[in-house]
Structures are given as structure tokens and as C-alpha cells.
Amino acid sequence: MLHGHGDDAYLYKHAIKANFSTNIWYGGKSENLNTFIKDNLDKIYAYPEAAAESLNDLIALDQNVSSDQVLTCNGATEAFYLIAQAYHSKTSIIITPTFAEYEDACMVNKHQLNFINWSNLQSTTLFAEGLVWLCNPNNPDGRVVEKTFLETLLKNNPKSTFVIDEAYIDFTDAISSAIDLIDKYPNLILVKSLTKNFSIPGLRLGYLISNKVMVQNIRFFKPPWTVNSIAIEVGKYILQRKQSFLPPVKQYKSDRKEFAEKLAQIPALKIWPSETSYFLIELEKSSASELKNYLISEFGLLIRDASNFRGLNEKFIRVATLTKEKNQLLIDALTQWSKLN
Structure with a gap:
């Protein structure tokens, strides 16, 4: 009974440039x-x-x-x-x-x-x-x-x-x-x-x-x-x-703070507080599924549609903190999306 999970990149034919949908420690590959x-x-x-x-x-x-x-x-x-x-x-x-x-x-x-x-x-x-x-x-x-x-x-x-x-x-x-x-x-x-x-x-x-x-x-x-x-x-x-092998928590959280602060400057996004490297974003415009499809097709970026979490709705996405370079890709893409909506 799969109610839907993050990291469903295997479902897409598009090349994924950055995967924000999975809350796995991104720097752990050895x-x-x-x-x-x-x-x-x-x-x-x-x-x-x-x-x-x-x-x-x-x-x-x-x-x-x-x-x-x-x-x-x-x-x-x-x-x-x-x-x-x-x-x-x-x-x-x-x-x-x-x-x-x-x-x-x-x-x-x-x-x-x-x-x-x-x-x-x-x-x-x-x-x-x-x-x-x-x-x-x-x-x-x-x-x-x-x-x-x-x-x-x-x-x-x-x-x-x-x-x-x-x-x-x-x-x-x-x-x-x-x-x-x-x-x-x-x-x-x-x-x-x-x-x-x-x-x-x-x-x-x-x-x-x-x-x-x-x-x-x-x-x-x-x-x-x-x-x-x-x-x-x-x-x-x-x-x-x-x-x-463990993630460097202080640096990870510092990167998340900077990432969330930059995203918060984009109109129509409400950033929820988090004590981890991943966090929820509530959309004032569009729906999670529409935004997810847009980011995949236009930018090759994957986010987590969080609408299927019991207690949330179609306005929620979840993103995980990646490298600063990849984070910037999402910031730029969401800035462009915001201008279109």
C-alpha cells in the first residue's frame, strides 16, 4: 500500500539535475x-x-x-x-x-x-x-x-x-x-x-x-x-x-537556514519552521502537483508533493537541503515560477 513517497525520480524520463524530494544526507556517497x-x-x-x-x-x-x-x-x-x-x-x-x-x-x-x-x-x-x-x-x-x-x-x-x-x-x-x-x-x-x-x-x-x-x-x-x-x-x-559517515549537523542546519531564508523572499511561498535539513513550504498559488510537474519539465528539479500526508493539503511541498549550488537552482526556478503566477 504505497501512499506515495519522496524520491520518485524513477517515474520520470527527464534527467534530474537536483533531487529535493528525498531527505537523505546528500553528501554521504563514499x-x-x-x-x-x-x-x-x-x-x-x-x-x-x-x-x-x-x-x-x-x-x-x-x-x-x-x-x-x-x-x-x-x-x-x-x-x-x-x-x-x-x-x-x-x-x-x-x-x-x-x-x-x-x-x-x-x-x-x-x-x-x-x-x-x-x-x-x-x-x-x-x-x-x-x-x-x-x-x-x-x-x-x-x-x-x-x-x-x-x-x-x-x-x-x-x-x-x-x-x-x-x-x-x-x-x-x-x-x-x-x-x-x-x-x-x-x-x-x-x-x-x-x-x-x-x-x-x-x-x-x-x-x-x-x-x-x-x-x-x-x-x-x-x-x-x-x-x-x-x-x-x-x-x-x-x-x-x-x-x-554522519552528516555534519551544524553546517547542514546552517545551510538549511540560508536556503529557507532565500526561499522566503519569493512571493507566494510560506516556509514552515524546521529543526532538520528538510522543511515544508506552503504555496499561496498553484498546487503542489502543478508546481512539481513544472519544475520537472522546465528545470529537471524534483520536489516532494506533500499533499498526500494526512493533515496536509494540495498546497504543501517538502524540500530537502542540498549543496548551495543545487539550492540556488531551485531558488532561481521558483523565482521564475512566482513571476508566472
């Missing part, structure tokens, strides 16, 4: 990693580890938890589906607008769905039993929830299980991971990505962390071999050199 992958291609001729055990152990070491608190997955999305499956036919509350796959995973597994807009979420909000899905930092708007806020929610809702998606935690310095709350609150599941921050989305790597009992219950539903041999080796390679 020639050393390319060489490493080539040197390990022979691993495809044997079955991978059934549960990515060696990578699982390394993730546990990196996050300072035990191996049986970690479940390595084929991207964070597999983790969402496994969690929803473990809670089949239960109730889920999703804080919106947010990543569509939470809703998809819940619908497939026959959850009773309820939605709360981010603007209505308070630290004192009380939930019924079931799952609460919260993206922190949030996709698509880059807003964050402080750890004290989250801890109050966990404390006040012991019968609710909170699925906190930290896929973009390395894209902000406004908050830190809630990993230190794992052993304190049995109603917490953290989901993390190894693809967005390390720029390897095509390899599909992610994991979840929780208490041992929770992880064991979710692991029951996981098929073997969902993480392939190359992905396992790449995951280990990157984690052993983690600091050299």
Missing part, C-alpha cells in the same frame, strides 16, 4: 564504500545470516544495549510492519501529519486507527491502550519533541506502547535520542534507520530497540534472511567508521 561493496560481492553466492546476527551485535554495542534488545530489519519500514503485526487488530493512534507507512502497516494488520494532529499533542495527553506512533524528528515538517515531553507521555500512559521513529535523529542537534529511556520504560519502542543518515537507502537497513520481552514478541513475526549479505557487511563497515 568511494571507499563503493570499493568495499565491490570487494564483497562474492558474499551473494551464500545465504546471509538468518537474523543479521553479526550486525545486530554491532548495533547493540553502538547503542550500549544488549543484543536481545535489538532487531535488525530490512529498513525501518520492515520494523513498522513487524510491530503492527505483533499488535494485530489492536488500536493505533498516529500523530499527524507524518510518515504514511505507519498507517499502511496498521491498516494491513487491521488496527483500529485514530489520529491526533501535532498541534493538539500535549505532554499531558492521555491515550487508551494500544500503540502510539510518533516520528521524532518528524517527517515531513522537521519538528521535534523534547525528551522530558516524551518521558511525561510514557509515564502518564503506562498501558500505551509508544513507537518512536528516530530515523532522522542525526539530522538535528535540537534533541538527542531517547535510547536512555529504553530500560526505564517497558512501553517504549525505538525505530532507527541506517539508510538516511548514511546515504544508503537502496540497501534497506534499519532496526528497532526495546526491552527483551518486547523484542522477542516482535521477532516471532520476522521472516529469516530479510537483510541481505551485502547490507549486513555494509552496515558493519559503516558502524565501525560511524563518525566519518
